[in-house]
Structure formats: structure tokens, C-alpha cells
Amino acid sequence: xxxxxxxxxxxxxxxxxxxxxxxxxxxxxxxxxxxxxxxxxxxxxxxxxxxxxxxxxxxxxxxxxxxxxxxxxxxxxxxxxxxxxxxxxxxxxxxxxxxxxxxxxxxxxxxxxxxxxxxxxxxxxxxxxxxxxxxxxxxxxxxxxx
Numbered sequence: 001x002x003x004x005x006x007x008x009x010x011x012x013x014x015x016x017x018x019x020x021x022x023x024x025x026x027x028x029x030x031x032x033x034x035x036x037x038x039x040x041x042x043x044x045x046x047x048x049x050x051x052x053x054x055x056x057x058x059x060x061x062x063x064x065x066x067x068x069x070x071x072x073x074x075x076x077x078x079x080x081x082x083x084x085x086x087x088x089x090x091x092x093x094x095x096x097x098x099x100x101x102x103x104x105x106x107x108x109x110x111x112x113x114x115x116x117x118x119x120x121x122x123x124x125x126x127x128x129x130x131x132x133x134x135x136x137x138x139x140x141x142x143x144x145x146x
Contacts, residue, residue, distance in 0.1 A: 030084040032135075035128035039080055039087070046076040049118040059110050062101055082135050095142040102145045 036042050050072045054060050063071065080087030091097075112133070119129045 032128060032131050033080065033083040033085040035125060036079070036083050036132065037122075037124075039076075039085060041122070041124075042080050042083070042085070043072075043076050045118055045122050045124065046072050046079060048122060049115055050075065052114045052118055053111070056110070056114060059107060059114060062103065062107065079132065083132065093142065094139065103143050105144055108140060108144050 033042075036045065050068050053063055053071075054068055074089065074091045077087040077089045077091075081089055115133075116129065119132075124132075
């Protein structure tokens, strides 16, 4: 469940991953990368996040044909890049990856909650959480089925 302190971060937008935009988007200033713990911190966060996704039956079903290690690596690279780090994402676009998955808004919101739980567990400061969610929020259009 989304707690009240995240409502502001999510109001008016939804969170998503659009890897297609990752290489053309302007990365955040390096302070977010540092706040997320640089590459080791982002790696730990994405490992925790992906483990939670696979463990959750409601959202894990979308990843049944996905190799966890590959997803962890791709998400690490995307978040590293978007947060101002030195990484580069080279995977497929989110639009292509999710085209036939039928992800609904409720499914998508559950994914946001899983990410928030992982960030809370990792002790990521609230401001950094909001900054990361704000970078990812506009990308939902490529994930949610219309």
C-alpha cells in the first residue's frame, strides 16, 4: 500500500520503467546517484527490488519468462544512468518489452509499492526516493496496456 508520504511523489503521474528513453534522456545531476549509494547502492537496491518482484505472486507473474540476473543488471544500468551515474543501458525499449504483457494500472501501481518498500528497506532518504520516482514517473505510457 502506498503510504501518505509517497502520495505527493506520485500525484498526477504513475511510475514506470521506459528503457527506450534512458539513453536519450538527460541524466539527473550526480547528487541523486550519490544519494542512492552510487553503483554498489543501486546494485543492492535493484537486487532487492527484483527479488521482491519475483516473490510477489501478484506482480511476479509478469516476470515468469525473465531471468532475474538479467533484469537486475538492466534495471541497475538504467537507474544508474538516470540518476547521473556512469552506466549505460543497452537493452530493449520498455514499449517493446511490455507490448503483449497486458499490464494494468493496478499492476503498475503494485510495482511502485514494491520499489518503495525496497528503497525503505535500503534506507534511501525520502527526498532521493521522490527524485528517483519523479525521473521514472513519466515513463508509464510504455508499460500500461491501453
